[in-house]
Amino acid sequence: MRKWIVLLLVLLIVVAAWPVFVGGQVERNVTETQQARIGEVDLRHEMVEYRRSYRTASARSELTLDDGETELVIPLEHRVRHGVLGARGESNVDLDALEAPEGSLAAHLLHELDLVVQTHAGMGGRLTTRVQFEPLTLDLMEVPDVADRVDGDGPLWLELDAGQGRFAWSAEQLLLSLDLPALRLHDDEADLRVEQARFATVFEPDEDGVYGRLPDYEGGLAAAHLHVRDEQGEMELTRPRVNAFQKTSNDRLDSRLRLEIDEVRLREADADVLELETVDLQFALLRWDRPALLQMIQDLEALQERDLERGQRLALGGSVITDAIERMIEHSPAAELKASFNESPARQVALETELGLRGDARGFRTRPLETLVLDSELRLGLEWVREFESAYPDADLDERLHTLAAQGWLQRDADAELWRGHLNMEDGRVYVNERDRTAALLGMLFALSGGMF
16 A cells, blocks of 8 residues: 555656656757758847746747848747647737838738747757738838839738748758738739748758758749739739759759649730640759858858959959869769640640760860750740740741751651750760751851950
8 A cells, every 4th residue: 555655646746846847848948049041041049038937937039030131030929838748838029129120021011910829849849830810901002111112102902811830940850831821912003813822841951950051951832823914914823833952962962943833824905815734844953062062152252242343353253163163073063954835745845955064173174165065955836836926926936947947957847746956065066956066156156246256
């Protein structure tokens, strides 16, 4: 019996002390300064005051956003309740202590939005914050920062439906997301509407655990529908979405950006001018040396801070870029562009291009043109050309294409119902449709230079 009494007493002591233990762990985690550099924006969250009692706590902190030109300091007040595995809290912006440039849009929105902020702090250091806001209707011309940049005297209305944002921070990743059911921006002449918009991006720290420049990330921006109207016409996009990622492996940096749209419709004077389907645009930077890029950015920023004449700054900037290329050329860096719309070959327009460097630093210094590698292919469906001619008869596109074909710059593939052109460059020679056109292109360059050479 005595053993059960002792065990019960121990359990009661643990239960009584557990909120104190949890409170201590949470305080240690949330009072650490959290900071990251995401692209060109410095983000820092710093606790100013933390008062802990038995099962609750109150705190004040500051969230600072700095893009190098403008600094926004958002003061936050927190009410925390300790739980079994962490703490939950509610927060609000201390608008009276808000430090922001006078008349800034960010400060105005913080005053107008009815924010509800809920936070969960785990014992392992993970912090998750959800921000909800109610519908908003705002005349942006009442915001000095907007009125100074926009021509016109009439109202410019911003309408937002109720939405939600999320911020999650840990040693492993940083997450930002925003769900916006509807957004409308309009005045008497133009109207922009976005439906079911969503943004989400996950950032990863580097090998030192720092969220620094050129971070690894994966994210996207999407909407169910986007509609733009002005005095000249209107444009409708169905399911536009942008996806991007950046990844570093053994100091090799790969980045990709992709835009996809299910359908694009352009109208002028209530008549359809152009319809596109399955739009796909991709841009990539492959096999770039991350340390060399970071050093180049640092050196170029240092040049901007020096008091130099324009000619000196351009010369030194060119030298910095050349040094960076010499450090990374052995990795065969390349830039890749792919663009296409309409899946049917007869209606398709497609371009695939890759421009890269091959060789070594010595070859780049002595024979830079021979280190350039270019491979590009263009495809134009015959049916699309006819549609374009019908919509824009003054362009004379079909006639221009036949002229280029007669000169050997394009080829007409009647079986595939398309125009085709292939351009590639290697070892300093340029080939168009497998024919050496180096001399012709040099002649065109000298003619266009107007005697510069």
